[in-house]
Structure formats: structure tokens, C-alpha cells
Amino acid sequence: MGLYKTTEPESIHGEYYQLDISNEEEVAKFYEANKGKLKDIVLINAAGISYNAFGHKADIDAWSEVIKTNLIGLFNLTRLVLPIMRTDSYGRIINFSSVVAQLGVPGTSAYATSKAGLWGMSKALAVENGSKNVTINNINLGYFNIGMIEQVPGNMLENILQKIPAGRLGSPEEIYSTVDFIINTPYLNGASIDLNGGML
Incomplete structure (x- = not known):
């Protein structure tokens, strides 16, 4: 997980921690240990x-564990940092x-439910x-040349690429530029951006 503190609009300074976000007690301990130095937070729930x-x-x-991590886990941390954001009158x-939550991919009901x-x-x-x-x-990610793409069989990956008008997987840099756009666009709120190369 990453917690980002913005000291100037054009610069982002990151601090990184390792914890089990699905464990409410562990998240609470992390919060208590760090809340004094958290200010102007940008929270990336990835x-x-x-x-x-x-x-x-x-x-x-196994199905429930996906919901516990991908949805409840993200909320565990989100609900704790929101009071700081509200006090600061700033937060992203x-x-x-x-x-996957939009397309209906066989075998992904747990993952799709958590993301929806x-x-x-x-x-x-x-x-x-x-x-x-x-x-x-939200950023609704398509298929990128990182992470879970390694779990996709080769023949299925070929089918996926045929459905992407861009004809390629996304790059990490394109995720970063989208995150940067959201951070610096305060009027964008409650939105879901499809970052998928035009995938249908």
C-alpha cells in the first residue's frame, strides 16, 4: 500500500508500508502509529x-477472502484516513x-464482485x-503489462488483445498519468474512468 503526502501541487512524496489491510486490528495499529504525520493525503487503493x-x-x-481483501480491506483503511482528510480540507x-467487473468473465465472480x-x-x-x-x-483498469496478467493463459491473452482497439496491453506509465490527472482535478469526484484501450 502507498500513502502519499503532497507538499506542493507539482510534487508527490511517497511513504510505503506493509500490512494486511483485511485485518482490521492491524490496520488500526498502523493508523494509530502514523496518524500524527499524515497530512494532505492521497490514498491509492490498489x-x-x-x-x-x-x-x-x-x-x-476462498471466494469470501477476495471480498475481504479487495473491498472490505480497502474500506478498513479508507474510513480511518477520511477524518484527517476532512480536517485538512484536502484528500484524494x-x-x-x-x-472484469464490466465484461462478465467466466470464473471471476469473486473478483468482479469485489471490484464492482x-x-x-x-x-x-x-x-x-x-x-x-x-x-x-475509481480507475477501471483493463489489461496491463503488469501483475495479474501473468495468470492469463496465452490463448486467452490473444483473444483479449483482439478486443482492444489499441491492439496492445496498457503500460504502468499510463496508469500513473491517470492517477496524476485525478489528483490534480478536484472537480472530478465519484467517477469511474475506464482505462482499457477502448476495450469493448
């Missing part, structure tokens, strides 16, 4: 795990959702905190 199984064959514990929360849940959460929190210059937005 943590995520996946579990692939057809719904009728799914193990409920950016959630990484996924094109971010849309509703972001809308509600955006309304609650918008008057405090705190924005909450």
Missing part, C-alpha cells in the same frame, strides 16, 4: 487478490477497479465528503 472458479464450483472461504482517494462494489462505495463516499475537498474516484 491492493487486490483473485480467485478463479466457476460460481457453482467455488470454495466459499483513488480505487483501482477492473474491466468499489463503484457504489465511491459514489456514497464522494457525496459524503465532497464539500471538504475530498474526492473519491
Whole structure:
């Protein structure tokens, strides 16, 4: 996870920590240990795990673990930093959702559910905190040349590329530029940006 403190509009200074965001007690301890130095926060909610199984064959514990990490885990940290953001009259929360929640990909019901849940959460929190210059937005990521793409079989990857008008996977730099745009656009709030190369 990354917590970013912006000291000047054109510069971002990051601090990085390792913790299990699905563990409410661990997140609370982290917050108590660090809340004194948190100011002008940009929270990038990018943590995520996946579990692939057809719904009728799914193990409920494995299925639930995805929801616990990808949705509840993100909320565990979000709800703790919101009071600081509201006091500062500044905050940016950016959630990484996924094109998988939009397309209906076989075997991804847990992952898709967790990512779709971010849309509703972001809308509600955006309304609650918008008057405090705190924005909450999603980036619906398509397929990028990083992370979980390694789990996609070669033949399936070829099919995916055929559905992307850009004809390629996205780059990490394109994610960064989108994050930077959201940070520096305070009127953008409660939105979901599709970053997928025009994938249909």
C-alpha cells in the first residue's frame, strides 16, 4: 500500500508500508502509529487478490477472502484516513477497479464482485465528503503489462488483445498519468474512468 503526502501541487512524496489491510486490528495499529504525520493525503487503493472458479464450483472461504481483501480491506483503511482528510480540507482517494467487473468473465465472480462494489462505495463516499475537498474516484483498469496478467493463459491473452482497439496491453506509465490527472482535478469526484484501450 502507498500513502502519499503532497507538499506542493507539482510534487508527490511517497511513504510505503506493509500490512494486511483485511485485518482490521492491524490496520488500526498502523493508523494509530502514523496518524500524527499524515497530512494532505492521497490514498491509492490498489491492493487486490483473485480467485478463479466457476460460481457453482467455488470454495466459499476462498471466494469470501477476495471480498475481504479487495473491498472490505480497502474500506478498513479508507474510513480511518477520511477524518484527517476532512480536517485538512484536502484528500484524494483513488480505487483501482477492473474491466472484469464490466465484461462478465467466466470464473471471476469473486473478483468482479469485489471490484464492482468499489463503484457504489465511491459514489456514497464522494457525496459524503465532497464539500471538504475530498474526492473519491475509481480507475477501471483493463489489461496491463503488469501483475495479474501473468495468470492469463496465452490463448486467452490473444483473444483479449483482439478486443482492444489499441491492439496492445496498457503500460504502468499510463496508469500513473491517470492517477496524476485525478489528483490534480478536484472537480472530478465519484467517477469511474475506464482505462482499457477502448476495450469493448
